[in-house]
Amino acid sequence: MSLLEQVRQPRRRGRAAVEAIAGDRTDRARLLTAALCAALVLVALASLGWGAADDTRALPALLSRFGLAEAELRDRVIVWGVRMPRMVLGVLVGAALAVTGAVMQGLFRNPLADPGLVGVSAGAGLGAVSGIVLAGALPALLTGWLGLWLVPAAAFAGGWTSTLLLYAIATRQGRTSVATMLLAGIALAALTGALTGIIVYRATDQQLRDLTFWGMGSLAGANWSRVMLAAPLILAALAAAPFLARALNALALGEAAAAHLGVPVQRMKTIAILTVAAAVGASVSVTGGIGFIGIVVPHLLRLMQGPDHRYLLPNAALLGALLLLLADGIARTVIAPAELPIGIVTATLGGPFFMWILLRNRAVMDL
């Protein structure tokens, strides 16, 4: 019995305990939600102790804010000014990447649709890079407030345009062609990559420094203003996702059948595309491109609890946040005191993992 089958059909006793009604995986999903919540809280707290500074001092520094412990100013700054925003940003971006992955896969009815793979992140990156360079060209007066918002807004516009383009190219008469989608995504990624290259080529040295972290993806630049920048769009997208869940379930039957089930398909597609663009745009604008979270997390969850989007989307947010925090932990400890860009960690772990899934399940890959 392959591992996949074991995950899908746990031994009789285990199934009887978790599955009250045959075929009903609701309770299993709820259990998983509880477990993921607990794990996320633990890892989030632990992450405040990871890093170059001595980790036994993290707890007092954390509690000192509430007058519960004594801590040096330096430790308080490290925990509250550096690691806390980094943790919050990691949670936001991890959740955003995993949920947008799941939403896109539902929209395209394909488990390979991931913003990173099909060029949406590249589009958002192009937007962000244009934003950075454009901000440099604006009069100094404007760059203060507007410049801050210009980059996320441009990343959003870039992500939105490429999602829209992709959907328009890949969908004919209500059917989305997987092959067309992947090919169009490759073309789109190449085109946006080339345009990004042109812009980077024309950038100044200062702008180049700003641009370098795009390529690899990193949480290293996290601070509270970045959190504030990304949070509104990401939270808006995460809040919209539950309203898409039912419609995405119906969409698994195809657009026509979904319409017959009462789903306003066109409106729902618009909302889904806006959601993806908002969350990917915001994430890319603060952390650059971080791959594989959006594809690995929903895939794992579908194996564990089934594809029902009412439970897939919230659990994807939790697991995405959890995995990104863990990846960030690896990124900042493995070559301490220096650190790796997190995109390198997710790619080195996620790439082989994904290949393993593909090899393992050659027969059932039409998920």
Added chain:
Amino acid sequence: MLEATGIRVTLGWREILRGIDLFARPGEVTAIVGPNGSGKTTLLRALTGEVDHDGQIRLNGQDVDRLRPWQLAAMRAVLPQATALAFPFTVLEVVRLGLAAGLGAARADLPGKALRRVGLPGFEGRLYQQLSGGEKQRVHLARVLVQIWEPVAHGAPRWMFLDEPVSSLDIGHQLQVMQVARDFARAGGGVIAVMHDLNLTAMFASSVALMEQGLITGFGSPDDVLTDAALSRAYDCRLRTNHAPVTGRWILPQGAEAGLS
């Protein structure tokens, strides 16, 4: 009442439906028959609002094009000719998709009941993608059934649109599924079914529409429409109604040279 008048559909420069009037009463199974490519599926897709069309379609007196998707979903369910399902849903999860569209998720007992009605008891926990073709087809029928479980809701009939509901079923399940459709009609609902099997049509339908090249060329009771002459012309082969001593009408091709009209 389903009243469709002057339905025209053009797909890619070709006029597929060339002016169709169709009336169907609740309480009856109305069958649409005709050769491949005559436009049966296209007509069903027009009737369910899936393709753009000229002409007017009224369901229970309401203009279908003016209704919101969820209003329509509470009034009628559709079984398509072919369905693909993305992602590994269980049978129960597929059937529940219909539940959410129609009555709301409150009636947790319905999926099990519907699965028994279509001859799939105990299939709830199976993965849909691992079922056989005929089993899949009946899962979708169960999904359609839970969407419009009560044939009459708030005094108005509900409707079932079925595109070749028995195309991949064995003879026992063909009869079972047609009986489900007829029971639904007898309880006050309306059934529109695209059919290829003329004998099942003769057995179960109250009215038949015969389609040829985008037009309805015969409409009425099976006795009036399924005549040797009309069928032989429409299907371009020699067909003849026999009368079996026990089962009655039986439409058969004539001899080995039947195809050579």
